[in-house]
Amino acid sequence: MSRAKNFARLPGFRDFPPEELVLRSHLFDAWRRVSRRYGFLEYDGPPLEELDLYTQKSGEEIVGQLYNFTDKGGREVSLRPEMTPSLARILGERSRAMPKPIRWFSIPQLFRYERQQRGRLREHFQWNVDLVGGPGVEADAEVLAVALDSLRALGLSSDDIRARISDRRLLSALLRECGVPSDSLDATYPVVDKVERESEERIRERLSGEVGLPPEVVDRVITLFQAPSLAAVADAFAHREEVAGPLAEVQEFIQILDDLGLAGFVEFDLTIVRGLAYYTGIVFEVFDRQGEHRAICGGGRYDSLLELVGGEPLPAVGFGMGDVVLSDLLIERGLAPEYRRQVDYFLVVIGEEQAGLARRLATSLRRSGHSALYGIRGQSVRKQFSAAANEGARQVIVLGPDEVSRGKAVLRDMVSGDEEEVTLQSLMGRDGAGEE
Amino acid sequence: MSRAKNFARLPGFRDFPPEELVLRSHLFDAWRRVSRRYGFLEYDGPPLEELDLYTQKSGEEIVGQLYNFTDKGGREVSLRPEMTPSLARILGERSRAMPKPIRWFSIPQLFRYERQQRGRLREHFQWNVDLVGGPGVEADAEVLAVALDSLRALGLSSDDIRARISDRRLLSALLRECGVPSDSLDATYPVVDKVERESEERIRERLSGEVGLPPEVVDRVITLFQAPSLAAVADAFAHREEVAGPLAEVQEFIQILDDLGLAGFVEFDLTIVRGLAYYTGIVFEVFDRQGEHRAICGGGRYDSLLELVGGEPLPAVGFGMGDVVLSDLLIERGLAPEYRRQVDYFLVVIGEEQAGLARRLATSLRRSGHSALYGIRGQSVRKQFSAAANEGARQVIVLGPDEVSRGKAVLRDMVSGDEEEVTLQSLMGRDGAGEE
Numbered sequence: 001m002s003r004a005k006n007f008a009r010l011p012g013f014r015d016f017p018p019e020e021l022v023l024r025s026h027l028f029d030a031w032r033r034v035s036r037r038y039g040f041l042e043y044d045g046p047p048l049e050e051l052d053l054y055t056q057k058s059g060e061e062i063v064g065q066l067y068n069f070t071d072k073g074g075r076e077v078s079l080r081p082e083m084t085p086s087l088a089r090i091l092g093e094r095s096r097a098m099p100k101p102i103r104w105f106s107i108p109q110l111f112r113y114e115r116q117q118r119g120r121l122r123e124h125f126q127w128n129v130d131l132v133g134g135p136g137v138e139a140d141a142e143v144l145a146v147a148l149d150s151l152r153a154l155g156l157s158s159d160d161i162r163a164r165i166s167d168r169r170l171l172s173a174l175l176r177e178c179g180v181p182s183d184s185l186d187a188t189y190p191v192v193d194k195v196e197r198e199s200e201e202r203i204r205e206r207l208s209g210e211v212g213l214p215p216e217v218v219d220r221v222i223t224l225f226q227a228p229s230l231a232a233v234a235d236a237f238a239h240r241e242e243v244a245g246p247l248a249e250v251q252e253f254i255q256i257l258d259d260l261g262l263a264g265f266v267e268f269d270l271t272i273v274r275g276l277a278y279y280t281g282i283v284f285e286v287f288d289r290q291g292e293h294r295a296i297c298g299g300g301r302y303d304s305l306l307e308l309v310g311g312e313p314l315p316a317v318g319f320g321m322g323d324v325v326l327s328d329l330l331i332e333r334g335l336a337p338e339y340r341r342q343v344d345y346f347l348v349v350i351g352e353e354q355a356g357l358a359r360r361l362a363t364s365l366r367r368s369g370h371s372a373l374y375g376i377r378g379q380s381v382r383k384q385f386s387a388a389a390n391e392g393a394r395q396v397i398v399l400g401p402d403e404v405s406r407g408k409a410v411l412r413d414m415v416s417g418d419e420e421e422v423t424l425q426s427l428m429g430r431d432g433a434g435e436e
Numbered sequence: 437m438s439r440a441k442n443f444a445r446l447p448g449f450r451d452f453p454p455e456e457l458v459l460r461s462h463l464f465d466a467w468r469r470v471s472r473r474y475g476f477l478e479y480d481g482p483p484l485e486e487l488d489l490y491t492q493k494s495g496e497e498i499v500g501q502l503y504n505f506t507d508k509g510g511r512e513v514s515l516r517p518e519m520t521p522s523l524a525r526i527l528g529e530r531s532r533a534m535p536k537p538i539r540w541f542s543i544p545q546l547f548r549y550e551r552q553q554r555g556r557l558r559e560h561f562q563w564n565v566d567l568v569g570g571p572g573v574e575a576d577a578e579v580l581a582v583a584l585d586s587l588r589a590l591g592l593s594s595d596d597i598r599a600r601i602s603d604r605r606l607l608s609a610l611l612r613e614c615g616v617p618s619d620s621l622d623a624t625y626p627v628v629d630k631v632e633r634e635s636e637e638r639i640r641e642r643l644s645g646e647v648g649l650p651p652e653v654v655d656r657v658i659t660l661f662q663a664p665s666l667a668a669v670a671d672a673f674a675h676r677e678e679v680a681g682p683l684a685e686v687q688e689f690i691q692i693l694d695d696l697g698l699a700g701f702v703e704f705d706l707t708i709v710r711g712l713a714y715y716t717g718i719v720f721e722v723f724d725r726q727g728e729h730r731a732i733c734g735g736g737r738y739d740s741l742l743e744l745v746g747g748e749p750l751p752a753v754g755f756g757m758g759d760v761v762l763s764d765l766l767i768e769r770g771l772a773p774e775y776r777r778q779v780d781y782f783l784v785v786i787g788e789e790q791a792g793l794a795r796r797l798a799t800s801l802r803r804s805g806h807s808a809l810y811g812i813r814g815q816s817v818r819k820q821f822s823a824a825a826n827e828g829a830r831q832v833i834v835l836g837p838d839e840v841s842r843g844k845a846v847l848r849d850m851v852s853g854d855e856e857e858v859t860l861q862s863l864m865g866r867d868g869a870g871e872e
Contacts, residue, residue, distance in 0.1 A: 101812070
């Protein structure tokens with residue numbers, strides 16, 4: 001062993017001491033509880049995968065953002081930057097034998113080598129929910145409902161958050177109706193994605209310069225995004241055959257979310273574009289209404305991915321919801337759980353002669369499902385009470401020679417301060433949450 | 437995107453589809469439940485740390501077994517092969533402000549680049565339990581009790597498993613009593629570690645050859661290990677001053693485990709040596725009694741580590757228990773939980789007109805804490821019942837036009853096959869486990 005050295009955690013990584021883990025556990029519990037209400041089953045995959053699994057989906061450009069390396073067996077590997085490729089790989093091996101739809105969720109830790117900024121670390125936990133093998137729009141609605149219901153379960157209402165929804169097929173049909181040629185669509189998406197953040201002048205410049213659209217087409221696209229409500233779009237374009245199909249689907253999607261009690265959260269927003277090569281239908285992002293944070297959640301329909309990594313061609317819809325932005329929002333709104341140390345019983349001994357009894361009582365309490373602690377050998381009674389307070393003991397059992405000789409102990413409620421004498425027998429038989 | 441390719445997971449890594457995750461969750465639940473009964477608080481740290489954090493504890497030799505690499509910022513980093521260095525680093529920053537003892541646990545995934553063999557993968561999950569700042573032997577006993585109690589909670593009894601315990605100070609005192617010079621102790625430990633697995637002849641050869649002990653010292657060491665029970669050791673050596681202290685401590689350790697109801701699991705075994713540079717007092721390993729598996733759990737007292745990574749000098753005792761060997765053992769003994777898909781309600785609609793009602797009922801059931809699913813649009817009633825069976829629905833609610841027009845539905849118990857007519861009103865108000 002070499003000499004002492006001070007170590008720090010890597011930049012962009014987090015430690016979770018107990019007082020910080022409590023919020024993470026609170027999120028995970030809500031995510032798991034709501035997933036199960038919607039019939040989703042939990043799975044997990046390895047945090048390390050072949051590098052190709054990620055470049056296959058996202059192209060070589062992604063490598064610059066990965067924690068990738070060559071392992072000792074010469075394999076090119078990467079820490080997972082996202083879960084969907086692992087999901088696709090796992091389902092690729094087994095989905096043919098499984099009844100559809102497949103409803104799976106997971107809570108992986110993900111890794112990206114990114115420049116650090118608020119709400120963006122180099123690792124985060126992300127709840128992934130996917131419904132695979134359900135082609136209809138009710139699958140999309142169920143998946144978004146899981147996301148929104150988890151946020152409701154965490155205390156956020158439709159006053160706090162909103163889901164902005166769109167549809168890739170509808171957007172492309174509308175752009176084509178405006179006169180954008182099919183082979184200019186891919187160049188148009190990133191520009192309209194910025195409609196809310198850039199000036200109209202800049203958008204016009206980009207549409208004519210970068211995309212090369214003629215002035216009358218630019219005018220029509222600008223007009224489209226000036227009144228981007230679903231009603232306005234329906235009024236202007238519902239008679240157009242190419243638009244009618246995806247438009248009806250978005251309308252039905254919103255109707256189903258209304259049945260699911262979530263219409264108040266949902267807003268149609270044509271500017272939601274998301275990943276170009278990946279999504280094939282409805283897309284959505286969930287934001288805080290005040291617009292102070294990055295997206296809480298993003299997802300949509302991706303019908304081509306499973307086939308791409310060697311699986312059965314299967315329609316799929318899913319989302320990812322990270323822990324970082326959501327945690328910030330819950331703290332800001334006073335919705336994070338209070339951290340409180342808590343133990344059911346703390347056994348205080350007056351003399352060392354009661355130490356064995358204290359341990360036997362602790363054992364009995366623990367086996368009936370309670371948490372129980374006892375003091376360190378040789379501690380004064382005062383120190384033992386102070387330890388009990390530190391541990392957040394709800395009740396203290398005081399074992400003194402007189403009481404014990406009569407088969408008794410003193411039980412003190414640490415909240416009320418009330419004391420009562422109880423039999424040792426009754427302490428041995430306390431009912432708890434335990435199964436043993 | 438490039439063309440489809442078949443991907444496999446990396447060798448030594450596991451996927452956890454839902455039917456396999458269920459056993460892992462069963463372990464994690466038991467570990468968490470028992471940790472809390474003993475007052476331990478959960479923490480977590482990053483899966484990636486500075487490489488030096490591991491070489492500082494274990495020397496440069498460990499690098500050959502690590503998933504280490506240079507990150508994009510030029511840092512030498514490694515996937516964590518064990519949790520204790522991270523624990524020491526985290527406590528190093530904060531322990532001075534914390535009341536002692538500190539009782540913390542974690543369930544990290546750990547990574548080693550090892551040759552693959554049964555019970556040894558390249559990743560595993562390991563429950564880490566540590567009690568820091570408790571110098572007395574009751575701390576050692578509490579920690580081993582947590583380990584054994586979790587195995588009890590998982591259904592294993594003292595007929596299935598045993599904890600072999602020893603003490604580094606006692607072993608070194610006994611070896612010195614036998615005449616082993618202090619500077620030959622480090623060379624002697626690895627030889628006596630093999631006493632049970634190698635022939636007496638081979639042990640003699642190694643003690644005289646490798647270690648260089650004279651024949652009469654070799655004889656005494658061999659005699660010591662021929663009757664290595666605690667009683668035999670006490671008879672032969674209790675009068676020796678150097679032995680008496682550690683011997684009394686081991687005796688008290690066993691007495692405390694008896695108070696904690698666990699003496700039946702514990703056996704004194706001088707051949708338990710464990711990591712040379714690391715442990716400073718009591719050490720233990722838990723095995724299946726039939727000796728068919730590797731150790732389920734190993735740990736002990738390590739009083740120097742925290743200081744080594746730049747923290748406060750603090751006594752500490754802890755263990756690690758992996759998921760792989762334990763899972764194998766539980767499966768072998770029929771103690772693994774059965775995997776069963778299960779959902780509380782499945783809503784079947786006779787016609788598409790009831791689809792909206794089905795969704796509203798599902799919402800209501802979900803908000804009261806139940807799990808509820810409904811069929812895919814356009815599915816026949818037969819297909820919907822078959823989907824309900826696939827999902828493990830306990831009750832099916834059939835929504836037909838006649839019943840619905842009378843404010844009713846048919847509730848079928850899928851286990852008994854019993855059917856009853858119930859009001860839609862009563863379904864909307866079902867009490868569940870939910871808080872909403």
